[in-house]
Amino acid sequence: MVKLLWANKYYGMEASTEDKILAAAKEIFIQKGYAGARMQEIADRAGMNKGLLHYYFKNKDKLFSAVFMEAFRKFAPRLNQIFEADMPLFEKIETYVDEYMDILLQNPMIPSFVIHELNQRQEEFVQEIMSNKDRPNPMKLIVQIQSEVQKGNIRDINPLHLVMNMISMCVFPFVASPLLKQLLQMDQKTYLQFMELRKKEISTFIIESIKIKK
Amino acid sequence: MVKLLWANKYYGMEASTEDKILAAAKEIFIQKGYAGARMQEIADRAGMNKGLLHYYFKNKDKLFSAVFMEAFRKFAPRLNQIFEADMPLFEKIETYVDEYMDILLQNPMIPSFVIHELNQRQEEFVQEIMSNKDRPNPMKLIVQIQSEVQKGNIRDINPLHLVMNMISMCVFPFVASPLLKQLLQMDQKTYLQFMELRKKEISTFIIESIKIKK
DNA sequence: GTCTATAGGTAGATAGAC
DNA sequence: GTCTATCTACCTATAGAC
Numbered sequence: 001m002v003k004l005l006w007a008n009k010y011y012g013m014e015a016s017t018e019d020k021i022l023a024a025a026k027e028i029f030i031q032k033g034y035a036g037a038r039m040q041e042i043a044d045r046a047g048m049n050k051g052l053l054h055y056y057f058k059n060k061d062k063l064f065s066a067v068f069m070e071a072f073r074k075f076a077p078r079l080n081q082i083f084e085a086d087m088p089l090f091e092k093i094e095t096y097v098d099e100y101m102d103i104l105l106q107n108p109m110i111p112s113f114v115i116h117e118l119n120q121r122q123e124e125f126v127q128e129i130m131s132n133k134d135r136p137n138p139m140k141l142i143v144q145i146q147s148e149v150q151k152g153n154i155r156d157i158n159p160l161h162l163v164m165n166m167i168s169m170c171v172f173p174f175v176a177s178p179l180l181k182q183l184l185q186m187d188q189k190t191y192l193q194f195m196e197l198r199k200k201e202i203s204t205f206i207i208e209s210i211k212i213k214k
Numbered sequence: 215m216v217k218l219l220w221a222n223k224y225y226g227m228e229a230s231t232e233d234k235i236l237a238a239a240k241e242i243f244i245q246k247g248y249a250g251a252r253m254q255e256i257a258d259r260a261g262m263n264k265g266l267l268h269y270y271f272k273n274k275d276k277l278f279s280a281v282f283m284e285a286f287r288k289f290a291p292r293l294n295q296i297f298e299a300d301m302p303l304f305e306k307i308e309t310y311v312d313e314y315m316d317i318l319l320q321n322p323m324i325p326s327f328v329i330h331e332l333n334q335r336q337e338e339f340v341q342e343i344m345s346n347k348d349r350p351n352p353m354k355l356i357v358q359i360q361s362e363v364q365k366g367n368i369r370d371i372n373p374l375h376l377v378m379n380m381i382s383m384c385v386f387p388f389v390a391s392p393l394l395k396q397l398l399q400m401d402q403k404t405y406l407q408f409m410e411l412r413k414k415e416i417s418t419f420i421i422e423s424i425k426i427k428k
Numbered sequence: 429g430t431c432t433a434t435a436g437g438t439a440g441a442t443a444g445a446c
Numbered sequence: 447g448t449c450t451a452t453c454t455a456c457c458t459a460t461a462g463a464c
Contacts, residue, residue, distance in 0.1 A: 033247065112329065116326065118392045126396050135397075162419075168385075169378075171386060171390070182344040183349075194374075197372075202379075205375070208424070209423035
């Protein structure tokens with residue numbers, strides 16, 4: 001029988017064993033990291049026996065890879081679409097921040113997971129991951145910024161730093177959320193509301209910094 | 215015999231066993247995290263037997279705590295000094311960015327270590343850490359920004375977001391360095407040079423964003 | 429204080445019944 | 447495909463010699 005991927009989600013069919021494993025593994029790996037995750041805990045979370053994990057994914061490494069690549073690919077496609085869109089710069093910045101923050105609000109723990117696991121591994125591994133076609137690739141945006149600088153439409157700024165600023169201001173509050181929540185004395189709900197308002201703040205902050213003063 | 219802490223550093227005396235353990239544990243824990251670190255590997259790095267680690271620090275948890283608290287405290291004191299300094303806002307921003315980036319360049323792996331370990335643990339643990347007198351505390355800076363807004367010396371901006379922007383732009387490039395290095399096709403040395411130049415870029419970026427247009 | 433040896437527990441992975 | 451039982455390796459921690 002050909003399994004339709006969307007069937008489980010849209011028609012209330014019980015998830016396949018493989019999907020249950022992946023869902024459980026995602027939770028545990030993202031929360032505890034590769035080294036801290038236990039196959040037993042993933043099996044418990046999936047409501048099944050440990051042996052089944054090995055039946056479906058052979059070993060911990062392969063199960064982890066499946067989870068990691070899915071997490072890694074969650075961000076790039078939509079962002080690359082924006083990076084490469086044919087759109088005025090200020091509008092593109094606003095769109096980028098809005099959509100990036102939306103994806104982050106829906107997947108708040110993925111960035112720290114991906115970053116930590118990339119930190120753990122050798123440069124060769126990172127190179128392999130980043131040669132994937134689904135990697136983030138801001139080159140088109142960098143060229144567009146350079147062009148706007150040359151035309152005198154924005155102040156003289158190094159495009160690499162501008163892009164790094166954009167990414168940093170969006171992602172860091174999610175990566176460091178336990179620290180920042182405690183620092184600002186906010187609970188989880190308040191912090192998420194704060195992030196929602198932050199979309200507008202970041203866009204304004206960037207545009208005010210680069211626009212030419214009249 | 216009273217041991218002088220600076221003796222080992224300034225007079226070339228051989229480091230004490232305890233200091234050797236701490237130095238080795240720092241390397242391993244920061245590189246691999248608590249869950250990924252092995253007592254055996256720390257002992258090997260320190261050039262001694264595993265049993266000695268337990269003799270000096272009782273267990274893995276206590277050794278980790280010693281390393282973690284030292285790492286955590288590395289940043290706060292100097293930054294709090296700047297946060298609370300009696301200094302014009304723009305000058306304070308420049309000083310903050312300069313000095314923060316310097317500490318980061320000297321300790322590039324500590325932020326991802328601290329952030330990951332705080333992510334792993336319960337809110338109670340984070341609260342305990344953050345009630346420490348050596349915690350980062352930007353309250354004075356936030357008040358100062360609010361005051362400058364009210365006086366009309368800078369544009370109307372939410373001080374919490376401004377502070378979050380400052381921290382994000384400084385720290386994130388270190389936390390996500392494997393990813394960003396690969397994205398920008400830089401080797402380690404080039405990336406560090408890029409970070410050195412970034413000091414000026416960040417200060418300018420912030421000040422251009424908040425200053426009143428003439 | 430420092431070492432070797434080992435206890436005691438837990439992890440990933442496999443074998444084999446159903 | 448799914449379960450139980452178990453193997454083997456490894457990890458933390460301790461015991462005890464020197």
